[in-house]
Amino acid sequence: MVRSEMAFELVCTVCGFRHDGSRYRLHCDRCTGLLDIEYDLPPGTGARTVPGLPGLCRYAPMLPIKDPAGFVTLGEGNTPVIPLHGVGRDLDLRLLFAKLEYFNPTCSFKDRGNAIQVTVLKDLGITAAVDIAGGNAGHSLASYCARAGLKFIGFGYEDPQSPKIRAIEQTGAEIHWIEGDRRDCSEAMAEFCAANGILNLRYSQSAYFIEGQKTIAYEIAEQLDPLPDHIMAPVGNGSILLGLWKGFREMVEDGRIQAIPRLHAVQSEAFRPLVAVIEGYDWRPSLHADTVAVGIRISEPPRLAALASACQGSGGTAVAVPEASILRWYRRLASSDGIFVEPTSATVIAGTATLIQRGRIDKGDRVLTILTGYGLKEPIPESAATAN
Amino acid sequence: MVRSEMAFELVCTVCGFRHDGSRYRLHCDRCTGLLDIEYDLPPGTGARTVPGLPGLCRYAPMLPIKDPAGFVTLGEGNTPVIPLHGVGRDLDLRLLFAKLEYFNPTCSFKDRGNAIQVTVLKDLGITAAVDIAGGNAGHSLASYCARAGLKFIGFGYEDPQSPKIRAIEQTGAEIHWIEGDRRDCSEAMAEFCAANGILNLRYSQSAYFIEGQKTIAYEIAEQLDPLPDHIMAPVGNGSILLGLWKGFREMVEDGRIQAIPRLHAVQSEAFRPLVAVIEGYDWRPSLHADTVAVGIRISEPPRLAALASACQGSGGTAVAVPEASILRWYRRLASSDGIFVEPTSATVIAGTATLIQRGRIDKGDRVLTILTGYGLKEPIPESAATAN
Numbered sequence: 001m002v003r004s005e006m007a008f009e010l011v012c013t014v015c016g017f018r019h020d021g022s023r024y025r026l027h028c029d030r031c032t033g034l035l036d037i038e039y040d041l042p043p044g045t046g047a048r049t050v051p052g053l054p055g056l057c058r059y060a061p062m063l064p065i066k067d068p069a070g071f072v073t074l075g076e077g078n079t080p081v082i083p084l085h086g087v088g089r090d091l092d093l094r095l096l097f098a099k100l101e102y103f104n105p106t107c108s109f110k111d112r113g114n115a116i117q118v119t120v121l122k123d124l125g126i127t128a129a130v131d132i133a134g135g136n137a138g139h140s141l142a143s144y145c146a147r148a149g150l151k152f153i154g155f156g157y158e159d160p161q162s163p164k165i166r167a168i169e170q171t172g173a174e175i176h177w178i179e180g181d182r183r184d185c186s187e188a189m190a191e192f193c194a195a196n197g198i199l200n201l202r203y204s205q206s207a208y209f210i211e212g213q214k215t216i217a218y219e220i221a222e223q224l225d226p227l228p229d230h231i232m233a234p235v236g237n238g239s240i241l242l243g244l245w246k247g248f249r250e251m252v253e254d255g256r257i258q259a260i261p262r263l264h265a266v267q268s269e270a271f272r273p274l275v276a277v278i279e280g281y282d283w284r285p286s287l288h289a290d291t292v293a294v295g296i297r298i299s300e301p302p303r304l305a306a307l308a309s310a311c312q313g314s315g316g317t318a319v320a321v322p323e324a325s326i327l328r329w330y331r332r333l334a335s336s337d338g339i340f341v342e343p344t345s346a347t348v349i350a351g352t353a354t355l356i357q358r359g360r361i362d363k364g365d366r367v368l369t370i371l372t373g374y375g376l377k378e379p380i381p382e383s384a385a386t387a388n
Numbered sequence: 389m390v391r392s393e394m395a396f397e398l399v400c401t402v403c404g405f406r407h408d409g410s411r412y413r414l415h416c417d418r419c420t421g422l423l424d425i426e427y428d429l430p431p432g433t434g435a436r437t438v439p440g441l442p443g444l445c446r447y448a449p450m451l452p453i454k455d456p457a458g459f460v461t462l463g464e465g466n467t468p469v470i471p472l473h474g475v476g477r478d479l480d481l482r483l484l485f486a487k488l489e490y491f492n493p494t495c496s497f498k499d500r501g502n503a504i505q506v507t508v509l510k511d512l513g514i515t516a517a518v519d520i521a522g523g524n525a526g527h528s529l530a531s532y533c534a535r536a537g538l539k540f541i542g543f544g545y546e547d548p549q550s551p552k553i554r555a556i557e558q559t560g561a562e563i564h565w566i567e568g569d570r571r572d573c574s575e576a577m578a579e580f581c582a583a584n585g586i587l588n589l590r591y592s593q594s595a596y597f598i599e600g601q602k603t604i605a606y607e608i609a610e611q612l613d614p615l616p617d618h619i620m621a622p623v624g625n626g627s628i629l630l631g632l633w634k635g636f637r638e639m640v641e642d643g644r645i646q647a648i649p650r651l652h653a654v655q656s657e658a659f660r661p662l663v664a665v666i667e668g669y670d671w672r673p674s675l676h677a678d679t680v681a682v683g684i685r686i687s688e689p690p691r692l693a694a695l696a697s698a699c700q701g702s703g704g705t706a707v708a709v710p711e712a713s714i715l716r717w718y719r720r721l722a723s724s725d726g727i728f729v730e731p732t733s734a735t736v737i738a739g740t741a742t743l744i745q746r747g748r749i750d751k752g753d754r755v756l757t758i759l760t761g762y763g764l765k766e767p768i769p770e771s772a773a774t775a776n
Contacts, residue, residue: 055468074726075470075488080443080463086535100463103491106728107762147474147726163551163764170763170772172723335560338462338535340494374495375558376551376764384558 008064010035010207013306021064024124026205034303035207036246037064043253054078056115056215062250063211065119072119072148074105076112077215081223081368086336087329087349091356095366097228099220102341102374106143106167108136109213109372113239116212117203118144127151130193131201132185133175136295136373139164141203146171153198157185163377204237205302210246213239217247220368221257228261228368230361232348235265235274235318236296238307240370245310261368264360265311265318266351268293272320273301277308279318292381293326295344295373317360321350327384329353333371340375343384396452398423398595401694409452412512414593422690423595424634425452431641442466444503444603450638451599453507460507460536462493464500465603469611469756474724475717475737479744483754485616487608490729490762494531494555496524497601497760501627504600505591506532515539518581519589520573521563524683524761527552529591534559541586545573551765592625593690598634601627605635608756609645616649616756618749620736623653623662623706624684626695628758633698649756652748653699653706654739656681660708661689665696667706680769681714683732683761705748709738715772717741721759728763731772 010019014033019025025035039062041047048061053068055077060068081099088096101109118141121129131141133154145152152173156165157180168175176192178185193200203209221227233240241263248260265274268291276283285299301307311318330346333339348369355361398407402421407413413423427450429435436449441456443465448456469487476484489497506529509517517533520526521542533540540561544553545568556563564580566573581588591597609615621628629651636648653662656679664671673687689695699706718734721727736757743749 073470075468075491078466078468080466082461082463086537100493102495103463103493105488105491105726107495107764143722143726143728145726146723149474166768167728167763170719170722170728170768171726172719331558334531334558335534338493338531338533338559340531340555340558374764375555376495376762380554380558 007041007061008037008039011038024121024126024199026202034205037207037211043255045254045256048254056112056212059215059218063116064208065116066123070119070123071115072122072144073115074111074143074147076104076115077219079103079219081220084337084369087332090332090336091353092363093352093356093367094364096352097224097366097368098339098371099216099368101216101370101372106136106140107374107377108140109216109240109370110136110140111144112215113203113209113212114140114144117141117201117206117208118148118150120208121150122148126199128153129199129201130155130189131203132156132182132189133168133173134158134162134165136164136377137203139167141201142168142171142173145173155185155189155192157181163379210239210242213243214247214250215243216240216370217244217251221251224368226366227257227259229365230262230264230316230367232264232266232351232367232369234293234296234344234347234370234372235267235301235307236298237301238265238274238303240372241265241307241310242303245314248314260314262316263310263314264316264351264355265307266347267296267318267320268326268347269320269322271297271299273299273304274307274311275318275320277304278311291326292323292343292383293347294378295342296347317355319351319354321347321354325350325353327381330384334375339371341371342373342375342378343381345371345373395429395449396425396427399426412509412514412587414590422593425595425599431643433642433644436642444500444600447603447606451504452596453504454511458507458511459503460510460532461503462499462531462535464492464503465607467491467607469608472725472757475720478720478724479741480751481740481744481755482752484740485612485754485756486727486759487604487756489604489758489760494524494528495762495765496528497604497628497758498524498528499532500603501591501597501600502528502532505529505589505594505596506536506538508596509538510536514587516541517587517589518543518577519591520544520577521556521561522546522550522553524552524765525591527555529589530556530559530561533561543573543577543580545569551767598627598630601631602635602638603631604628604758605632605639609639612756614754615645615647617753618650618652618704618743618755620652620654620739620755620757622681622684622732622735622758622760623655623689623695624686625689626653626662626691628760629653629695629698630691633702636702648702650704651698651702652704652739652743653695654735655684655706655708656714656735657708657710659685659687661687661692662695662699663706663708665692666699679714680711680731680771681735682766683730684735705743707739707742709735709742713738713741715769718772722763727759729759730761730763730766731769733759733761
């Protein structure tokens with residue numbers, strides 16, 4: 001393929017300084033700001049898509065990969081959109097849809113980001129990577145590393161018996177257990193990487209990862225015509241929301257779509273940094289804050305300002321939902337629609353209910369929810385085991 | 389839609405007696421033989437496919453459903469095919485592929501059969517159904533019943549804490565626990581159904597279920613050109629093998645394909661009724677026979693003769709694989725290819741290795757394996773927890 005190495009650049013989100021794709025980059029060389037990826041391709045779908053290729057590869061010209069032939073795939077993407085009749089009836093919402101991101105290789109949305117991330121690592125000749133083990137991200141990353149022949153070294157700090165950790169172990173990954181919390185774990189990783197000269201991946205800060213997530217937007221535009229009025233996404237680090245925002249803006253630029261759906265972020269009441277920014281108040285997590293929505297148990301997302309822009313720029317908002325509502329909709333999805341997701345995924349239905357109450361979503365609106373992970377990936381919360 | 393109720397008939401596999409689709413039928417009215425489904429449509433893809441529709445619906449004219457608009461879907465089908473580079477290298481097989489059937493709503497291949505099965509029940513106005521709880525089949529069936537608003541009553545006899553049972557509970561299904569084995573459970577179900585006038589589904593005998601499974605063949609023909617030389621399927625009751633055989637024969641009739649791939653059945657050494665039939669010896673399971681391949685722990689598949697025809701008619705065979713080989717390839721799939729499946733799924737790689745050794749598969753052949761269920765659906769066997 002005759003694509004130049006300059007087909008994409010990493011642009012600092014703070015000072016605008018531009019970097020080439022010759023290294024794995026998380027931060028600006030000049031000011032240490034986080035990076036975004038920009039492409040040197042004229043607008044218009046002709047140059048920007050490859051219709052014949054499978055999965056994410058059909059968007060290859062707008063992804064930070066050099067050659068689709070080297071793409072590291074486990075079959076990710078092309079996830080279905082189906083109507084939610086049962087929960088829709090509960091909400092008196094006739095046009096409620098779900099995009100089922102658990103139809104992915106490790107049963108969560110993280111696979112889109114990691115397909116791109118690991119393809120980039122392989123492109124660059126990197127042979128080993130370190131990141132946090134545990135969670136959907138770790139499970140996904142370990143699987144893609146195994147697929148690409150990269151060594152994955154995971155650092156864990158909680159729940160060695162969780163289904164995700166057991167799955168990571170099967171990939172043959174090396175796991176180091178750290179006593180302490182997420183911060184202690186990050187410090188241990190940084191020390192280990194510095195001492196051993198191994199890449200500290202920190203996917204949650206990565207621009208490559210968001211590029212993978214933006215393929216959700218491209219698929220939605222192919223699947224739903226007209227586009228939904230609202231899209232509901234759970235937000236921890238917020239890579240789905242950022243991916244949706246970037247993907248839809250690229251398609252507006254291409255003339256492929258005319259307007260962007262309202263993008264709404266859903267957080268738990270216990271972890272609501274983005275809701276606080278949008279509603280304009282100070283927020284810190286309580287000392288013993290916790291939530292059944294473990295996938296979005298994040299108090300300091302690295303791209304908070306960009307997340308606020310995605311919501312506000314699209315005419316959307318952010319909403320915090322209580323535990324009881326998450327669990328109620330978690331159960332209702334299973335019993336009314338036969339859909340068994342992680343509690344984190346159920347937040348989007350809880351958020352939809354709240355926005356209907358607040359008059360932000362009308363009964364006649366078309367609403368698309370993103371269901372991010374399969375139920376078996378997370379033990380069923382004790383509090384959800386009671387009858388419906 | 390202007391399709392007559394006579395578009396399909398249920399034909400006895402023993403005496404050939406024909407029945408209409410006005411009732412849920414498992415057995416011949418005349419001789420109690422099992423049934424096959426036949427369609428009253430001329431060969432040729434024109435009348436037999438609906439290209440615009442999503443998922444299994446595009447094969448609707450060749451499925452026992454009345455109207456695609458009433459199709460009960462959770463997004464099943466359209467599962468990806470990917471190359472197995474790592475395991476392929478281990479086997480010195482350059483063209484080894486996998487069809488990933490865990491990209492389905494409940495992460496197993498059973499969803500194809502149950503989408504059809506539950507659509508038929510709904511079509512016929514049936515509001516409740518009974519079958520065995522547990523296993524991929526029970527999990528899938530409970531989910532589709534919830535989706536369609538049918539009451540599912542499951543009978544369980546082992547492992548109330550398994551991930552699949554926990555998932556079934558979330559659908560709101562009623563579960564009755566029976567002390568004893570599978571036979572005791574079947575007897576209890578039959579009594580319950582007779583006493584309460586509720587349908588005893590017995591999906592493992594159902595012709596409708598096989599019709600759902602045959603969509604795997606249709607998809608393979610769309611995904612792989614040329615077709616693979618060999619297809620490896622795990623066989624318990626054997627619905628995948630029967631579905632492949634039926635689907636490919638229909639496509640030969642339509643002129644869509646010229647020849648059928650060799651269909652090979654893989655069983656565990658502990659449960660090998662089909663291997664015994666094909667190799668011509670008597671077989672019964674040992675008293676304490678067991679296998680990590682729990683999905684094919686079946687000693688009396690209801691359609692044994694038809695399974696033998698599928699293998700022999702396609703030029704394939706059946707092979708029994710030992711526990712150590714299943715576990716070895718279970719681990720290798722995860723560590724070499726990043727693919728985490730149930731041990732049952734790993735049997736197809738073990739079977740491929742055996743057929744290479746026996747000279748039935750050549751190094752240059754194109755081989756497609758069917759990976760049936762995701763790893764998280766089954767606890768990791770203790771014997772697999774050791775290093776690779």
